[in-house]
Amino acid sequence: MQILSSISPKKLKVTSVRQPSAKGLGHAIFCAAYLLDKDEPFAVILPDVLVKPQISCSTCDLGSMVERWNAKQVAQIMVEAVPHEEVYRYGIVDCDEPAPGESAVMRGVVEKPKPEDAPSRLSVIGRYVLPYRIMQLLDGLPPGAGGEVQLTDAIDSLMQEGGSVEAFRMLGRTFDCGHIDGWLKANTMLAREAGYTV
Numbered sequence: 001m002q003i004l005s006s007i008s009p010k011k012l013k014v015t016s017v018r019q020p021s022a023k024g025l026g027h028a029i030f031c032a033a034y035l036l037d038k039d040e041p042f043a044v045i046l047p048d049v050l051v052k053p054q055i056s057c058s059t060c061d062l063g064s065m066v067e068r069w070n071a072k073q074v075a076q077i078m079v080e081a082v083p084h085e086e087v088y089r090y091g092i093v094d095c096d097e098p099a100p101g102e103s104a105v106m107r108g109v110v111e112k113p114k115p116e117d118a119p120s121r122l123s124v125i126g127r128y129v130l131p132y133r134i135m136q137l138l139d140g141l142p143p144g145a146g147g148e149v150q151l152t153d154a155i156d157s158l159m160q161e162g163g164s165v166e167a168f169r170m171l172g173r174t175f176d177c178g179h180i181d182g183w184l185k186a187n188t189m190l191a192r193e194a195g196y197t198v
Contacts, residue, residue, distance in 0.1 A: 024148025030138040039132045041069060044151070046126030048178040050186045051078075051170065062127050065168050068103055069129045075158065075165040076103060078127035080174055087118040089176070091152040093167045094119035100171035108159060111145040111152040122167060124152065125174050133158060 015035060019028040029044060036042055043062065051061070065076035079093055091111045097120065098104035108119065128151075137154040144150040159165050175186035191198045 022148075024143070024146070024150055026138050026141060026149035026151040026154055029151060030135060030149070033135040033138070036132060036135065041129065041131050042135075044126075044128040044130065048176070049126035050175040050177055051125065051127065052173045052175070052189070061170070062129075064101070065127065065129045068166070068168065072164075072166075073131075074103075075131055075134075075155070075163070076129040076168045077106070077109070077155065077165060078125050078170050079122040079167045080125050080170055081121045082123045084115055084118070084121055087115050087121060087123065088112050089179075090123035090125075091150075092118045092120060093122045093124060095122065095167045097122060098167060098169040100169050103166035103168045106159065106165045106167050109152045109156050109165075111150045122169075125170065127170075130155075131158075131163070133163065 017032045019031050068076050093106050094108040095104045095106045134154050137157045144153045176182035188198050
C-alpha cells in the first residue's frame, strides 16, 4: 500500500463497490453509478484483459482514448482483430477497420455473435471511455446475451438514439486472462520478458 501511495496522485480517492450478484458487466458498472456526478464521463478497465502496447507506440493506449474524448466528446471503445472462429467469445463492433492508433465511427456492436453473424473481427477488449448517458441506459436494462446485463447493449442503445461511438484500434497485443489459455500465455510472456526460462 505504501508503494501505491507513493506513485499515486495526491488527490486520488479509491472506492470499492461490490456487485451483490453476478448479473453481467453492465450491471457491475451500474453499481458504481452513484459515484459519478451527472454528465460526468468515466473509463472502464477490465482487469482480466492484459493490454501490452508496443513499446514504440505513443498513441495506442487508454490515455490516447481519453485525449480523443476530450477533443471530440465521443465515446471510445478499444478494439483489436481476433480470429474469425473466436468472435463468439467477445463483443464485436461493426465499423470500417481503423488503422492501429486510430478510431473509426461504429455502426453497431453485438455481444458474443455466432461467427456467421459477426459484423467484423474487431473485438472489444476491455477498455472504454464513456459518457454518463451509459449509466442512464444501464438503469433497468433487461438481460441480454447469456442472461446478463450487457454493457454492449447499452452502447448499442446509445448509438440507436444518435450518440456517436468510435472504435479505437490498439497497437500491440492483448491477453484474455479470463480464459486459461490467455492467462498462461500472459504469464509466459511476462516471465520471458523478466528473464526467466519458461
